[in-house]
Amino acid sequence: MKELEPSTNEREFVLAALRDGARIDGRNFYDFRTLRLSFGADYGAVEVQLGNTRVLAKVSCEVIRPFPDKPTEGFLMFNTELSPMASPAFEVGRQTDEEVLVSRLIEKAMKRSRALDTEGLCIVAGEKVWSIRVDIHFLDHDGNLVDAACIAAITALQHFRRPDVTVVGEDVTIHTLEQRNPVPLSIHHIPICVTFAFFDNGNHVIVDPTHLEEQIKEGDMTITLNVHKEVCALSKAGGIPMELDQIIQCSKIAVIKVAEITAQIEAALAADAKKR
Amino acid sequence: MASIKVEQTGSIISTGPQIVLPGDLLPSAETGLLEDAPTAPVIKLGPGLQPMDDDSIAAVKAGVLKHTAVGNRWWVESNQRRYVAAAGESVIGVVVGKTVEHYKVDIGTAQPALLGVLAFEGATKRNKPDIKIGALIYCRVSLANKDMEAELECFNPSTGKADGYGELKSGFLIKVSLGLARRLLDPKTLILRLLGQHIPFETAIGMNGKVWIHSAEPKHTILICNAIKNSEYLNKDECAVMVKALFEKL
Numbered sequence: 001m002k003e004l005e006p007s008t009n010e011r012e013f014v015l016a017a018l019r020d021g022a023r024i025d026g027r028n029f030y031d032f033r034t035l036r037l038s039f040g041a042d043y044g045a046v047e048v049q050l051g052n053t054r055v056l057a058k059v060s061c062e063v064i065r066p067f068p069d070k071p072t073e074g075f076l077m078f079n080t081e082l083s084p085m086a087s088p089a090f091e092v093g094r095q096t097d098e099e100v101l102v103s104r105l106i107e108k109a110m111k112r113s114r115a116l117d118t119e120g121l122c123i124v125a126g127e128k129v130w131s132i133r134v135d136i137h138f139l140d141h142d143g144n145l146v147d148a149a150c151i152a153a154i155t156a157l158q159h160f161r162r163p164d165v166t167v168v169g170e171d172v173t174i175h176t177l178e179q180r181n182p183v184p185l186s187i188h189h190i191p192i193c194v195t196f197a198f199f200d201n202g203n204h205v206i207v208d209p210t211h212l213e214e215q216i217k218e219g220d221m222t223i224t225l226n227v228h229k230e231v232c233a234l235s236k237a238g239g240i241p242m243e244l245d246q247i248i249q250c251s252k253i254a255v256i257k258v259a260e261i262t263a264q265i266e267a268a269l270a271a272d273a274k275k276r
Numbered sequence: 277m278a279s280i281k282v283e284q285t286g287s288i289i290s291t292g293p294q295i296v297l298p299g300d301l302l303p304s305a306e307t308g309l310l311e312d313a314p315t316a317p318v319i320k321l322g323p324g325l326q327p328m329d330d331d332s333i334a335a336v337k338a339g340v341l342k343h344t345a346v347g348n349r350w351w352v353e354s355n356q357r358r359y360v361a362a363a364g365e366s367v368i369g370v371v372v373g374k375t376v377e378h379y380k381v382d383i384g385t386a387q388p389a390l391l392g393v394l395a396f397e398g399a400t401k402r403n404k405p406d407i408k409i410g411a412l413i414y415c416r417v418s419l420a421n422k423d424m425e426a427e428l429e430c431f432n433p434s435t436g437k438a439d440g441y442g443e444l445k446s447g448f449l450i451k452v453s454l455g456l457a458r459r460l461l462d463p464k465t466l467i468l469r470l471l472g473q474h475i476p477f478e479t480a481i482g483m484n485g486k487v488w489i490h491s492a493e494p495k496h497t498i499l500i501c502n503a504i505k506n507s508e509y510l511n512k513d514e515c516a517v518m519v520k521a522l523f524e525k526l
Contacts, residue, residue, distance in 0.1 A: 004382055007370040008410035009488075013448040017494040024448070026502050 003089035006215050014216050018204045025051070025210060030253050032147075032208045035261065037155060037268040043182065044160030048152040051210065052142035057152035058135045059160040063174065066122070066129040074121020075131035078107050080138075080149065087141035087211075105235050106136065106149050109191050109224040113232030116157060117186040123165055123172055130162060132185065143211035146222055150193040155265050158187055159272070189226040191233075192261050194254040196221045202242055205250065207257060221247070223254045227262050296335040296352055301328075322351025323362060355455030359384040359484035361417050361426035366441075368449065368482035369428070371411045381413055384484045387425045391415060395429035397438035405443070412444040412488060414480045444480060447490030450501045456508045457485045467507040470519045471500050499526060 014024055023029065033051030040046070044059030066073055080103040082090040090099065110116075121130035134156060136149050161182030164175045197209035197217040209217060219239020224232040231251065236242070296302075302325065321327065324337040335341070339354025361367075361383065372388055373380035380388040391413065393404050407413065419427035430441040452460075459465050460481050468479065477491035477500055487504060491497045499522055507515050 004370065004372065005410065007412050007449060008408065009412045009444065009447055010449050011410075012446065013494065013497070017498060020494045022495050022498055024498055024501070026498055 003087070003215075006212055010212065011216050014212060015199060018199050018206070023206065024212065029204070029206045030257075032257060032261070033210075035151070035264055037151075037265065039159060039268075039272045044156050046152050046156040046159055047139075048148050048155070050144060050148040050151070050208070052140055053144060053148045054139035055145070055148040055152040056137045056139055057149070057156035058137075059156045060133050060135070061160075061162045062131050062133075063123065063128050063172075064131045066126065068126070071126035072119055072122040072129070074118045074129040075133075076111055076116050076118055076121075077131065077133045078103070078110060078136065078153065079133065080106060080136045082138050082141075082145075085140075086138035086145075090138075090141075101237055102145050102149070105146050105193070105222060105233075106153060108233045108235065109146075109150055109193050109222075110134075110153055110157075113189075113191045113224065113226075115154065115187060115189055115191050115232075117188055120186045124167060124170075128172055132157070132160075132162075141211060143214045144195050144208050147193045147195050147208060150191070150224070151261060151265065154187075154190050154192070155269070157185060158190070158265070158269055160185055189228065189230070190262055190265065191224045191226050192258040193222050193224045193233075194257045196223075196250050196253075198240055198242070202240055202246055205246070207253065221250060223251055225251070225254050225258045227259055229255055294341040295339070296324075296341045297338050298334075298336055300335045302333040302335070302341075302350065317348060320347055320349040322349055323360075324352025324354065325350055353455075353458075355453050357453050357485060359454060361385050361389065361420035362483075363417050363420045365417050365483040366481070367415060367417060367428070367484040368444070368480060368486040368488055369413050369415065369484070371407055371409050371413060374407075374409060379407060379413075381415070381428055383417075383426070383428070383482070384486070385426060389417070389426040389428050391428040391430065395431060396442065397431045397436065407443055412447075412449060413442070414444050414482070414488070415441050440480075444488050444490075447478070447488050448497050448501060450487050450489065450505060452485050452487055452505060453508065454483070454485045456504075457481055457483055457487065460487065460504070466512050467504060467515050467519070470516055471503055474519070474523050475500070495526070499523075 017024060036049040038047045047054065047056045064075065082099045082102065084090050084092065121132065123129060134153050136153055138145055161184055163177065164180040164183050166173045194207060195209065197206050197213055198219045199217060206213065221236040223234050226232060321333065324335055324339055325333055326336045328334050335352055337352055337354055339352040342353050343350050367383045369381035369383035369389065371379050372382045377393060379391040379393065381391050383389050396405050399405060413430065415428040415430045417426050418429040431437060432439045460468060471477065475491055475496045477489060477496065480488040489497050489500050491500060503519055503522055506518060510518060
């Protein structure tokens with residue numbers, strides 16, 4: 001089903017409200033929606049709720065043979081599924097440009113920033129390495145899928161424990177969860193995406209746009225950062241041109257937001273670890 | 277029919293709301309549709325009820341069974357988000373297309389509904405309103421058949437007057453559940469009155485779960501919209517507390 005455009009009234013009201021310094025859900029321009037993290041019974045299952053947007057991430061692992069040219073490198077794979085469950089605008093088996101962009105952005109933010117130590121996934125060089133797979137399911141679409149998916153993926157990777165292995169000569173033993181405590185993955189840093197949307201030729205910049213705001217925006221930009229203020233990725237696909245100082249301004253806001261979100265993720269993980 | 281107890285004498289005591297599930301048969305004793313009755317009473321079926329082949333009546337959706345003695349009407353009330361058009365209901369739609377004879381209006385049904393270009397107050401072939409694509413329309417469902425596109429009109433066919441229907445200018449639209457939209461139309465629902473005590477505003481409520489709000493300032497409209505959305509699961513006292521808190525923050 002094709003997505004319907006918002007009515008003229010809604011479009012004009014959102015813009016009028018922004019000019020008046022207000023957003024339709026009562027938030028300030030640089031506020032994220034309420035972020036909720038809940039963990040599944042298994043290690044590596046996380047559901048993220050960002051306002052009405054819901055994303056579920058599940059991490060799984062298997063032992064496979066590495067590429068001959070990179071014998072010590074493990075695998076990290078992302079599988080994003082935008083099903084009609086999230087929004088009737090998404091169709092099964094046919095990806096729209098938006099869907100491709102979302103999947104690519106998540107992969108860029110997580111994989112290319114080398115957040116996960118893939119060398120640490122090696123069991124026997126050239127023979128056996130771990131392949132970590134992150135399945136990201138979008139359950140409800142109310143805008144800003146990228147940020148929610150990114151939070152879900154990195155939290156799931158941090159929460160995940162892989163089975164312990166012992167290597168004696170050529171023999172590899174994979175211990176079940178009952179035999180030995182599973183081990184966490186080694187994660188270098190926590191990349192967090194912050195998405196901005198622009199209105200009125202970039203005069204109004206907002207953080208974490210809702211679906212309606214996304215439909216009306218003139219352009220958007222996603223900055224991926226970690227707490228050490230390192231920019232991992234910056235994506236601006238189309239939309240209005242921007243001034244340099246606007247981008248600097250956005251990255252300054254993103255630094256603050258990333259610190260907040262990272263703290264919340266760590267608190268949630270700590271609370272969950274205490275329960276287990 | 278878990279909540280109905282049939283006593284030995286045959287009289288029925290209903291304990292609280294009667295919940296029906298799809299496939300539940302309406303008890304013939306209650307509706308008066310007894311086989312040995314000399315004259316079958318006329319009963320009117322509303323949404324959620326369907327006559328079966330053997331003259332019994334079955335529920336086709338889950339909800340609370342409702343009845344009014346006036347006109348002997350029966351219907352099932354439930355809450356959902358997807359709208360199924362029913363004749364006579366007021367709805368709010370978005371114009372998504374235009375042909376020579378009709379506007380195509382999205383009212384949240386599976387297919388866009390049709391609004392005749394002459395179905396407005398005082399419209400003639402020479403003088404018809406020009407409505408742009410993307411405009412909001414407050415209108416009435418004039419024809420709703422299963423498996424067909426619904427038809428809409430913006431005037432009362434018996435008087436030819438607009439009766440408040442027509443294009444909605446400016447303002448904002450929110451989507452709520454059908455149950456909340458129905459409740460907002462009930463004069464016993466407090467939330468709109470509570471809000472009205474603080475700020476004057478205009479509203480149009482569509483049975484398709486769309487609520488249009490217009491007030492002098494965007495900030496007020498946002499506040500009203502959020503208060504209405506939040507009021508769905510609050511009782512009267514909680515609503516009053518929420519509205520008070522919202523206006524203190526303003």
